[in-house]
Amino acid sequence: MSQVNDAAAGHYGDRPWLAPGAVPFIHIQGVSKRFGDFVAVDNVDLEIYKGELFALLGGSGCGKTTLLRMLAGFEEPSSGNIFIDGADMRSVPPYERPVNMMFQSYALFPHMRVEQNVAYGLKRDGVPPAEVRRRVEEMLAMVELSDFARRKPHQLSGGQRQRVALARALVKRPKVLLLDEPLAALDKRLREQTQFELMNIQDKLGVTFIVVTHDQEEAMTLSTRIAVMDAGRFVQIGTPTEIYEYPQTRFTASFIGTINMFEGTVVRDGGGLALDCADLPMRLALPEHFDGGEGQQITLAVRPEKIRMSKTQDAGGGAVVSLPGKVRDLAYMGNLSIYRVEVGKAVVQITAPNQRRLDQREITWDDEVHVGWDTASALALTE
Numbered sequence: 156m157s158q159v160n161d162a163a164a165g166h167y168g169d170r171p172w173l174a175p176g177a178v179p180f181i182h183i184q185g186v187s188k189r190f191g192d193f194v195a196v197d198n199v200d201l202e203i204y205k206g207e208l209f210a211l212l213g214g215s216g217c218g219k220t221t222l223l224r225m226l227a228g229f230e231e232p233s234s235g236n237i238f239i240d241g242a243d244m245r246s247v248p249p250y251e252r253p254v255n256m257m258f259q260s261y262a263l264f265p266h267m268r269v270e271q272n273v274a275y276g277l278k279r280d281g282v283p284p285a286e287v288r289r290r291v292e293e294m295l296a297m298v299e300l301s302d303f304a305r306r307k308p309h310q311l312s313g314g315q316r317q318r319v320a321l322a323r324a325l326v327k328r329p330k331v332l333l334l335d336e337p338l339a340a341l342d343k344r345l346r347e348q349t350q351f352e353l354m355n356i357q358d359k360l361g362v363t364f365i366v367v368t369h370d371q372e373e374a375m376t377l378s379t380r381i382a383v384m385d386a387g388r389f390v391q392i393g394t395p396t397e398i399y400e401y402p403q404t405r406f407t408a409s410f411i412g413t414i415n416m417f418e419g420t421v422v423r424d425g426g427g428l429a430l431d432c433a434d435l436p437m438r439l440a441l442p443e444h445f446d447g448g449e450g451q452q453i454t455l456a457v458r459p460e461k462i463r464m465s466k467t468q469d470a471g472g473g474a475v476v477s478l479p480g481k482v483r484d485l486a487y488m489g490n491l492s493i494y495r496v497e498v499g500k501a502v503v504q505i506t507a508p509n510q511r512r513l514d515q516r517e518i519t520w521d522d523e524v525h526v527g528w529d530t531a532s533a534l535a536l537t538e
Contacts, residue, residue: 226239
C-alpha cells in the first residue's frame, strides 16, 4: 500500500474508504458494456479498497456478473477504464492480471486428487516442486482439508468441494479474488457455516475479495460494503448497516429485506407535516429529519421488526404512530413470528421474537390490535 493507504488502514481500521486521500485498490471509471443494443453495464464508477470483502448484489440480469468478468479480463469494456493496484487493465489478458476467479460450479478436475487440483495453477506457472508442496499444504491446512488431500472431488461433500475451489484460487496469492455466487450450490445450514469460514480466511490472508451474489442475507453477512445493482447501474453503495437501515430509494428498501411502504401526499397537519395515505384510517407522522414540502408525493417505509403491536392503544411502548388493526395472518418461524395486520385497506407486516412458547402467545389470529412505531424508525423515500 501507499503511505496514504497505510495511514488510512491504521487510523480508519476496517473503513479505509472514509480516509481522506485514501487510494482505491480497484478503480472502475465510467465502465459500460454493450452486447448489441443491450446495455448490460451502464457507465458505472466504483472504488474498492485493499482488504475489503466487497459484494455486488442484485437480481438476475442486473449486470453484476458481467462487471465481474470485466474485472477478470474475460470481457472487455465497451467504454471506460479499470485500474487494479494503480495499473490500467486495458488490453491486459486474464492470465496476466493480479486476480483469480472462483466459479459458481467450482470447476474442479474430477480425475485429480484434492492436492493436485490445488497445485494445478502453481505447476502451470513453473513454481518449483518443493515450493508447490509447501504452499499446497499451507492452503489445505487453512481450509481444514489436510486429511482430504488424496481424495477426489466425487468423494467430498459440497462444502468440502467449495473449500477446495477456494484453496486452488488462493494458493496463487492473487491480489484480488473474484467469487461468482460462491455459496449458491450449498444448502442453507452449510451456506451459513461457510460464510463465516470465508470471512475468517479472507481476514487471515488480507486478500481483496469481490463477491457476486443475489442473496441479500449472504451479502449482508459477508461484506464490508455492498453495491446494489439494478439494470446495469449502482442504485446504492454502502456498508450493510447503511444499506439496510438507510436505503436511499424504494428499490433498495424493497430489495434488501422486508419493508412496509405507505405511499401518500405530504399535508399540513396542525403545526407540522404528515403523510395522507388513502389506504390508512389516519395520517402518519413524518420523521423529524424530513425536509420535503407540502403536496409532495413520498413513500414512508418501516421495517417489520421496528413496528410494535399491542392490544392497547399505545402499541406497546408509547409509539408516536399508532394505528388500529386486526391480525389476519400469523406465521410461526421458530425463533420469531410474522404477523400480517389489516390496517384500513393496507396490510402491515410485523416480526416479533418468540420469547414465549406458541401456546403462551398474547396475540393470535383475528385479534384486534394497535400497531405503531417511533417516527425515528421510519424513512421518507422520494425516489
